[in-house]
Amino acid sequence: MTYRVLGENGPRVSAICLGTMTFGQQNTEAEAHAQLDYAVERGVNFIDVAEIYPVPTRAETAGATERFVGNWLARQARDRLVIATKVAGPARSLPWIRGGPPALDRANIRAAVEGSLQRLRTDYIDLYQLHWPERNQPMFGQWRFEPEKERECTPVRAQLEALAELVEEGKIRHVGLSNEHPWGVMEFVRLSRELGLPRVVSIQNAYSLVNRGYESGLAEIAYRERISLLAYSPLAFGHLSGKYLADPAAEGRITLFPNFGQRYAKPNLMPAVQGYAELARAHGLTPAQLALAFVHSRWFVGSTIVGATTMEQLEHNLASWNVSLDEPVLEAIDALHLRYTNPAP
Template sequence: MKYTTLPNTDIKVSKICLGTMTFGQQNTEAEGHAQMDYALEKGVNFFDTAEMYSIPSKKETYGSTEKIIGTWFKKTGRREEVVLASKIAGPNPNFGYMRDKLDFSPASIKFALDQSLQRLQTDYLDIYQLHWPERKTNCFGQRGFKVQDDAWEDNFHEVLETMDSLIKAGKIKHIGVSNENPWGVMRLLEESKYNNLPRIKTIQNPYSLLNRLFENASAEVCIRENVGLLAYSPLAFGVLSGKFLTGESHPNARLSLFPQYSRYSSAKSAEATKLYQEVAHKHGLTLTQLALAFVENQPFVTSSIIGATTMDQLKENIATIDVVLSQEIIKEINSIQAIIPDPAP
């Protein structure tokens, strides 16, 4: 395994992070435990979850992923070997079953964190992330910012003050954001810089061969401000494994079970995927190796979040840490990006 440190900390994390959002629906508790056993055995010391998991989130399975991680901690006693990240959900009218109010008020943050810690059977989180902004921006499936009245009032200072109190209480060590844009990141950094408040260390956004929008502006913020990207969906819901190009049926695949997640299902995505597969095979690689190695080796990526529903998938994903892409391969990847830029917003 390869390691780096969380920006502006002394915490060592694996360049591959175990994503757990399938635990509780696509994966049973026993399967989740087996994945965590194997990942840690292979040097993956970084696990990511969220209060709303498993996905798709619904009342019956809300919090199930954190519970499964919690029972694994209790069974194994290996909490101190894991760098653990979770998230608080922002406003969404469909998730009212989580809390009375989905916002980032002090009361909501403290309540959500306490509930997560209870489910996870731990006293602290290494990283606590805002899952998406309170502002109506950077929404899943929406390309770019759209001007609209969202009745949002700037509360970055209050949010950071709340996080500061939780850090001082020992409940969290560091903070991060997810599904955020450059303006939100810079506003948070500005508040922390001028008011001696906690600084965000990470941003968790989608990034893959099919979605390189992060490079447009956010990558520069990460490099210049030393904020690490935790790249999620590096295989684009499994599309970049190439399995959907075969014409075979995959009834247990995420996109088959949950067709509402159509972000990577466009004709352009399929066309780009086929071209990337040709590059991979030309150089003696699988498409999975090409796709994950591309993300893992970007200078602004702290860790790439992989998710798997089978042990074979998990083993293949973790093994990609040893793949190094030549400049010739990168040039060929970029030529495809130039022809079909970011088919999945």
Template sequence: MKYTFLPNTDLKVSKVCLGTMTFGEQNSESDAHSQLDFAIEKGINFIDTAEMYPIAAREATLGHTERYIGNWLKKSGKRDDLVIATKIAGPNRGMDYIRKPLNFSKKNIHEAVNLSLKNLQTEYIDLYQMHWPERVMNMFGQRGVSKIDPNWQENFFEVLSVYDGLIKEGKIKHIGVSNENPYGVMKFISESEKHNLPRIVTIQNPFSLLNRLYEVGLSEIGMRENVGLLAYSPLAFSFLTGKHLNGTLSGSRLGLFPQFTRYSNDNCHKATKLYKELAESNGMTLTQMALAFVNQQDFVTATIIGATSIAQLQENIAAFETVVTPQLLSEINTIQEIIPNPAP
């Protein structure tokens, strides 16, 4: 296992981060604990979760994932050996059952942090992330912003001030954003520098062979401002295993949750077929090539992987030993030029 540091921190993290959004929906608590045991055995020390997990989010299972992790942390006694990241749910997600209004007010942030601490059975959170921006912007299924949210009032300073207080209390150590765009990232950075407030250290956004939109604007910001990408969905909801090319969705996340359609359009099928043929012609599986491609990007701090079985988890972790050569990268980029970013 290879390790790095979360940017501008002393937190040493594995390049592979265990994603946990299946815990409580597709995976039982026993499954979750087995995955955690296996991941730690393989050298993973970085675990990512969220208050709204498991996915697909629903009121009946809200918080199950954090509670499963918390029970495991208590049982294992490994809390101080690990870096734990979680997230506050942002608005505009149709989840008013979490709290009303679902925004980043001081009251809501404190409530969310305290509940996560309770669920995780820990005294501190290493990385606390904002799961979506507060303003309405590009959500899944669209590539950009064509209208400005008229109802949102800029509050970057106020939000950072709340996190400053929580850091001073010792409840969180560092902060990050998720599903953000260049505007939000730069505003958080500029406000933190202007007022000597906590600086975001990571961006958790999707990044894969089917979605390289992070490279448009955010990658330069990340590298120049030393904000690391925590790349999620590197296998595009398992589409980049190649197993869905024949149309079979039974038992998979895409089959269980048909509302997640962004990786299953015609262009995703066409691009995935080309990537699969390329991987196999280079003596590797599509899974290996897809994960290795993400892992080797200079702007990626860690890649978040998830699985529903130990066998899948083992395969995914092993794929990080694969190397994408410059020649293979060139061929990958040729496919990207033909079918750019088919998953919005």
């Protein structure tokens, strides 16, 4: 396993991160602990959670993922692990999270951190991320900015100042963003530079063979400002494993939870998935190996977040680190990308 420093001076993390959004919904606590043990035994030191997990988020299960991880973490050498979690923002209907939550203001960020620390059974969080922006912007399958949806929101400066207090208190060590766009990243960078506030070390965004939008604007920012991508959904909610090609009713989040994963309901998705699956098999790879090895190979990726509901899936996903793609395969991937450009934005 390779290890990388996130951003300029962030935590040193494994190139594969264990995603946990199934813990508490599709996976029991015993299964979750087995996955955590297996991943750590193979060199993974980076675990990603969120206060709203598992997904789809529900009042009955919200926070279960952090509790499962916290019960496991209590038996581990804490300083050998990097734990990342996230604060939920407004603009989604989550009444069971701080009544909304109404804003990403100081009170809500502080309350979210305190709740996560308690559930995770730890004194500090290595990487604390804003799960999605409070301001109006397209996300989770939306594909264009709509000015008519503008609304009042907590200024970025106030959000950074709230995070700075928590860094000073030792409750969080590093700051990251998630589901962000170029304007937002640069605003955080500008204010941190001008005001001496915590500098963003990472951006956790969807990135895969069928969603390469990061390359258009954020990759340049990542390069010039030294910010790492934490790539989530590298298998596009299981689509890039090829399982839905063989059986459209195969068990997975897409079939278990109707209307979940809007970005994967676009018309060119399945033709693109078919093309990548055929390319993989032509080179003696599984579709999942091709998809994960591609994400691993990108220069701007600090860590690839992989998740699983079975140990077999986890074993396969972690083993993908040992797969490398030669230039002809990468060229064929780009040719398919030009034919089916970002069908799951």
